Amino acid sequence: MALPSKTLSAACRQFSLLCRRFVGTTAVRSVHFSYVPDTPDPKHGSTTRMNLFQSITSALDVCLGKDPTAVIFGEDVAFGGVFRCTVGLRDKYGEARVFNSPLSEQGIVAFGIGMAIAGSTAIAEIQFADYIFPAFDQLRNEAAMFRYRTGNQFDCGRLTVRAPCMAVGHGALYHSQSVEAFFGHCPGLKVVIPRGPIQAKGLLLSCIRDENPCIFFEPKILYRAAIEEVPTGDYELPLSKASVLLEGSDVTLIGWGTQVHVLREVAAMAQDKLNVSCELIDLCTILPWDKDTVLASAAKTGRVLISHEAPVTMGFGAELAATIQSECFLNLEAPIERVCGYDTPFPHVFEPFYMPDKWRCLEAVKRLVNF
Amino acid sequence: MLTLVRSSTARSSRSWILGIQQGCNYATEATFETKPFKLHRLENGPPTTVKITREEALQYYKDMQVIRRMETTAANLYKSKIIRGFCHLYSGQEAVAVGMEHAITKEDGVITAYRAHGWSYMRGVPVLGVLAELTGGRSGCAKGKGGSMHMYCKNFYGGNGIVGAQVPLGAGVALAMKYQGKKNVCLALYGDGAANQGQLFEAYNMAKLWDLPCIFVCENNGYGMGTSAARSSANTDYYTRGDSIPGIWIDAMDVLAVKSATEFSKQFVLKNGPILLEAATYRYHGHSMSDPGTSYRTREEVQEVRQNRDPIGLFKSRIISSALVTEDDLKPYAPGGMNRKKSFDHKWQLTAKNKKADACFLLVIQKIDNDIRQEVEEAAEKAKVDPELPLEDLYSDIYSQPPPNFVVRGSDPTVMVSVR
Numbered sequence: 001m002a003l004p005s006k007t008l009s010a011a012c013r014q015f016s017l018l019c020r021r022f023v024g025t026t027a028v029r030s031v032h033f034s035y036v037p038d039t040p041d042p043k044h045g046s047t048t049r050m051n052l053f054q055s056i057t058s059a060l061d062v063c064l065g066k067d068p069t070a071v072i073f074g075e076d077v078a079f080g081g082v083f084r085c086t087v088g089l090r091d092k093y094g095e096a097r098v099f100n101s102p103l104s105e106q107g108i109v110a111f112g113i114g115m116a117i118a119g120s121t122a123i124a125e126i127q128f129a130d131y132i133f134p135a136f137d138q139l140r141n142e143a144a145m146f147r148y149r150t151g152n153q154f155d156c157g158r159l160t161v162r163a164p165c166m167a168v169g170h171g172a173l174y175h176s177q178s179v180e181a182f183f184g185h186c187p188g189l190k191v192v193i194p195r196g197p198i199q200a201k202g203l204l205l206s207c208i209r210d211e212n213p214c215i216f217f218e219p220k221i222l223y224r225a226a227i228e229e230v231p232t233g234d235y236e237l238p239l240s241k242a243s244v245l246l247e248g249s250d251v252t253l254i255g256w257g258t259q260v261h262v263l264r265e266v267a268a269m270a271q272d273k274l275n276v277s278c279e280l281i282d283l284c285t286i287l288p289w290d291k292d293t294v295l296a297s298a299a300k301t302g303r304v305l306i307s308h309e310a311p312v313t314m315g316f317g318a319e320l321a322a323t324i325q326s327e328c329f330l331n332l333e334a335p336i337e338r339v340c341g342y343d344t345p346f347p348h349v350f351e352p353f354y355m356p357d358k359w360r361c362l363e364a365v366k367r368l369v370n371f
Numbered sequence: 372m373l374t375l376v377r378s379s380t381a382r383s384s385r386s387w388i389l390g391i392q393q394g395c396n397y398a399t400e401a402t403f404e405t406k407p408f409k410l411h412r413l414e415n416g417p418p419t420t421v422k423i424t425r426e427e428a429l430q431y432y433k434d435m436q437v438i439r440r441m442e443t444t445a446a447n448l449y450k451s452k453i454i455r456g457f458c459h460l461y462s463g464q465e466a467v468a469v470g471m472e473h474a475i476t477k478e479d480g481v482i483t484a485y486r487a488h489g490w491s492y493m494r495g496v497p498v499l500g501v502l503a504e505l506t507g508g509r510s511g512c513a514k515g516k517g518g519s520m521h522m523y524c525k526n527f528y529g530g531n532g533i534v535g536a537q538v539p540l541g542a543g544v545a546l547a548m549k550y551q552g553k554k555n556v557c558l559a560l561y562g563d564g565a566a567n568q569g570q571l572f573e574a575y576n577m578a579k580l581w582d583l584p585c586i587f588v589c590e591n592n593g594y595g596m597g598t599s600a601a602r603s604s605a606n607t608d609y610y611t612r613g614d615s616i617p618g619i620w621i622d623a624m625d626v627l628a629v630k631s632a633t634e635f636s637k638q639f640v641l642k643n644g645p646i647l648l649e650a651a652t653y654r655y656h657g658h659s660m661s662d663p664g665t666s667y668r669t670r671e672e673v674q675e676v677r678q679n680r681d682p683i684g685l686f687k688s689r690i691i692s693s694a695l696v697t698e699d700d701l702k703p704y705a706p707g708g709m710n711r712k713k714s715f716d717h718k719w720q721l722t723a724k725n726k727k728a729d730a731c732f733l734l735v736i737q738k739i740d741n742d743i744r745q746e747v748e749e750a751a752e753k754a755k756v757d758p759e760l761p762l763e764d765l766y767s768d769i770y771s772q773p774p775p776n777f778v779v780r781g782s783d784p785t786v787m788v789s790v791r
Contacts, residue, residue, distance in 0.1 A: 102567035
């Protein structure tokens, strides 16, 4: 992979400035969570230090190197993309395989579907998840249904759409949204959100090679904030498999993406302040989701907190809560709690209040144990 | 090429600038030639001869300079981390907003994309309204709830974050104007990047089908984010891309060409239905503040445009060399001008005789520049300390007349606040 030029590192520095929050004129804090790195699985071989965007690049590099039908396209991806996820790939694999598209989200996804139907591995980038809606029709009415409506004669399983999602500290209305729930309503799609670099690489490679169209949402605040020892080789991590990151006995905490890290702090605070033992689950795949892991944990603890940045009404937490109450009704000790974004547009200056931060989550833990 | 009307008419003046005007034996109006327009499906285009008065010239200059200064200030506020988030600057493209606004009325509609600061100012948002919106203050034109991309005022419909989404909206505004029997038009602006969004073509078709008074404007600054027009568009003659819709290419570094084409277009669309203008321009900054703007073009390219095609620099040298002021001796100034007169006389003595007129006008321009600098600095200082809205406004403006007992739902009972 080519090293970023001076210009690119200037862009990187500029962006890292974006990842800090300021109120008024004084600096207050950087990110709203502490990042705890995952440990690489030794069977995946040698590792190197990468942040999340570098691990994405590494996954794409592996894919392009092994799959001659694979192409990457999207807005500005040829020179690395706004989040630098594709830096160096055009130089390594040529402009026929890594190329810029016009600003045309519907076109990007539709061309990807067409390529996938015809046998290419299509990896499309939508620059921000907030911009994906012009392509919603293509994803919902074409990609998700192609296999079903053709009686399995055709499918676009070789399509993967990547898009940065979630809050970044200052993104306001159109650079902050969590849109996973919209796609949770589309049988036929897979929706995946990683929590860190190791997961991102393994899950992205799985998505690319999965025989179903996948949407891969990358929490943009983690692009730089999350750094891990990532296996340099080719490895996949299973889709539709949640991770139990902490085992506990009193409360189950469920999140995905950035929120996993907030919940990890909540678990520590609950232990310290309340002597409450929390089990932490990263759902990893939104659709189809890992019921077994979630229900087993809910049955064990009897108390569940679900937390996501998207608005609470019809957020994916609603589906989890409904399923848990249906399947684990007699195990539950308290009503399921959801700590989420509010039912407002993603706010500009009020972002710190909108976010489902650790304090709001801790209050919910208290309600769960005191019910 | 240049015709002058001389006047030394005394006029009452309160301002120092008018004092200078009074003191100079200047031309009250001048006529300029613009670069030729390129036409698509039009037999006759806008006039390439544009006559403006001295007052108009000063106003256009002032407007462009305010926008430039405001954007430079925004860039500095961003670098000092007072403005957060996404911030797209208009520097280099000033002649488009200024030329167009001076060709339409405040009753005409305008809708644009996220590079909205300059347009907001031209439509009537004060500098503080722009800068405070950027800092998230309540004096912002959207009360700080929108930020950089979301600025609004009467008949200015934003300020839109999603690439291309505003263009069909603009056609809808034009439909409303036609339906309501108004003699007004709507300008729907977008960039060369957005020109490739599918919904633009849907909007073109409907606008032409129903002959809507819509002026589509492609502000072609050469780059859709980091991709040059040639690498994103099969047809880079954007003024021809409306197919059956007539089009005009404008050298939009020339504010007078923009004004002429827009005046022509307003009359045209009221009679004939939509038109598509391609305003060939350039942006000096990156796409947004997180883009240094140099990884897909050379610094030399930017420098070349700044030196040779800058819309403000070009206009300034044009109006000075057109002798909107004359070589005649200066006469005593208006009240309050004596001290300044001395310094001016001093300057005048230092300049060659044939530069006297230039010197006179330059002084006017220096005064304008100083006033603008002060105005924008003051607005910036206010924007820096402008308070945010109270927290309950996190929940306001979502619905009008919500159902009884409606609450905005959050998971914490302390924040389940009734909607105002």
